[in-house]
Amino acid sequence: MNILMLSSTFPYPPTRGGTQVRTFNLLKYLSQNHHITLVTQRESDVTDAEIAGLRECVNQLVVFDRPPEQVTSVGTLKKIQRLGTFLVTGTPPSVLNRYSIEMQTWVDNFVKSGKCDVVTCEHSVNEIYIRPEFKTHVKTMVNVHSSVYGTCLNQLATGTSENRLRDKINLPLLRRYERNYCSKFSNIVVTTPEDKVQLKQFNQTAEIAVIPNGVDLVSFPIRPQDPRGHRIVFIGAMDNLANIDSVCFFSNQVLPKIQKIYPDTTFDIVGSRPASEVLALGGKNGINVTGRVPSMAEYLHQSTLCVVPMRTGFGIKNKTLEAMAAGIPVVGSDRGLEGLDVDGLNTPLRALRANQPAEYIDAISRLFEQPELRYKLSVNARQMIETQFTWEIAGHHYEQICLGSKLLL
Template sequence: MNILMLSSTFPYPPTRGGTQVRTFNLLKYLSQRHAITLVTQYESDVTETEISRLKDCVDQLVVFERPRDSEVAAGILKKIQRFNTFLQKGTPPSVLNRYSVEMQEWVSSFVRARKFDVITCEHSVNEIYIQEHFIKQLKTVVNIHSSVYGTCRNQLATGISENALRDKINLPLLRRYEKRYCSKFSDIVVTTEEDKIQLQAFSPSSKITVIPNGVDLVSFPNRITDPGGNCLVFIGAMDNLANIDAVCFFSNQVLPEIQKIYPNTTFDIVGSRPAPEVLALQHQPGINVTGKVPSIVEYLHRATVCVVPMRTGFGIKNKTLEAMAAGVPVVASDRGLEGLAVDGNNILLRALRANEPAEYITAISQLFNNPQLRFELSYNARQLVETEFTWDIAGKRYEQVCIGDYSNG
């Protein structure tokens, strides 16, 4: 089968962020049995070596330069123009500022030539390249990493929106946008049941399949020994709003209280492109902001506990799955554990749940004090990942959607 995959985010290396991880691992699986053409965009930080290595993973790689926001384009006039387009046509500025006319022309011409059996959008931002008549010519699939409407609504509800007034205005527009673009696709893929429910309400007749994220078990091996101690770790791209909020909340409201009980407690914030407010946290006792590191798993393996104190952001978190795969006990919020069965009736305990500062203090103290509990969580979580959350499992289900076979998924 000939599959055209669209990704405005360059998906290599697959350690850049959650979008790249999911896109790369799904295309890697599909490429084993199908001819994959990947159309993507690159930015200034993408190297020729990375382009060459990604090219080796697919049958054809087509790369366009991502449109640049010059100082003029980023000015108030351009923003007003984009918002007017949002009002009139329903396409958000965050989608428009990635849009490439050249990429659109390439996609449209190859669809007209009937070169492909399936076209997939890896992240909803790529829906802009799908014209309404495409669905009559080939299977159209959108792989929605998280609902934009749901994310905006959640950020407003939790009070972490960067611009609350803007987002209150945008919210009904995002609802209209998500409902409209869903109609262009023969199949919709989401990462959690929560997103499925949200999108099914927008588009009741759509075929929606839940395919969670996975973990590369070779890249995140189970650790051999428990290091003990009082070392906490958080992993994630540190220019991401949800991650910035998570580490600031934890560093300011939880960590100082933990350090009153366990003075030697350290907190490693591991991830590329740390924002200024994240860099400022390293002035606090015990906090280490690493920036990009050669090996995330090394930091996981030497941590006593991995914390995932997310207060916003939808979908299954790669950071949670990766910590579980590495054998590190996890303390996480409801958002950090979304889509994962980790506690409750007739469920093995696989992580400790916390949302308020006092709950984090209690859960982390339990793990610092109890090696047996750490072992129990590590073992159970690793088993969960091995049986339900590998990229082979996710890739097989994605393949079934692409070829129209739902019998096993």
């Protein structure tokens, strides 16, 4: 089968971020049995060596330069113009900013030439390249990493919106946008049941399959021993707004109270491209902002527990899966544990759930004090990852969708 994969984010190396990890591992699996043409965009920090490395993973690699970044701090007139464009075109500025006319022309010609059986959009931002008429002669798939409408709705509901007025204006527009782009595709893939429910509202007859993320068990082996102590870790790309909100919330509202009980408690914020708000946290007692590191697994193995205090953002979280694979006890919010069966009746306890500061303090204190609880979470969570959340499992299910099979998920 000939598969054309579209990814406006450069998916190599697969440690760049959540979007890139999913895209890379799915194309890696599909490339074992199918002819893969990958069309992607090169950002300024992508090296020639990385392009060469990615080229080895696919049959054909086509790379376009990413369009120049738009200025984010714009005046009132410019903001009104952007809103007007959103109203008229139905496409958010965040999608239009990545749009390349050259890439569109290439995709149009490739599809018209009949050189592919399937076109996949790896992340919904790539939907812009799909013409409505494509699906009349080729299977079109969109791999929705998270619902943009659902995320905006959640941010407004939880008070984590950066600009509440803007998001209240955008909310109905995002609903219209998501409903319209979903109609262009033969198949829709999401990462969690919650996102399936969200998108099903737009089209009751849509073919929507839930395919969670996975973990590379070689890169994230289970830790050889419990380090004990009072060391907490958070992992993730630190220019991501949801991650920034998470570590700021935890550092300001939870950690100081934990340190009153356990004065030697430390908090490692591990991830590339830390934003200024994150770097500023490094000046607080016990907080270490690392930036990009050679191995996330090493930091996980050295930690007593991992927190995933997400307050916004839909979709399954790679950071949660990776910590569980490494055998690190996890304390996470409902958003951080989305898509995972970790507690409840007839379910082995695999993580501790917390949403409010008092709940985090209670859960973390229990783990600090109870080595048997840490061991229980470590074993149960690792077993879940091995049996349900590997990239081989995800890749096999994704392949079945490409081949036209229906998944009973």
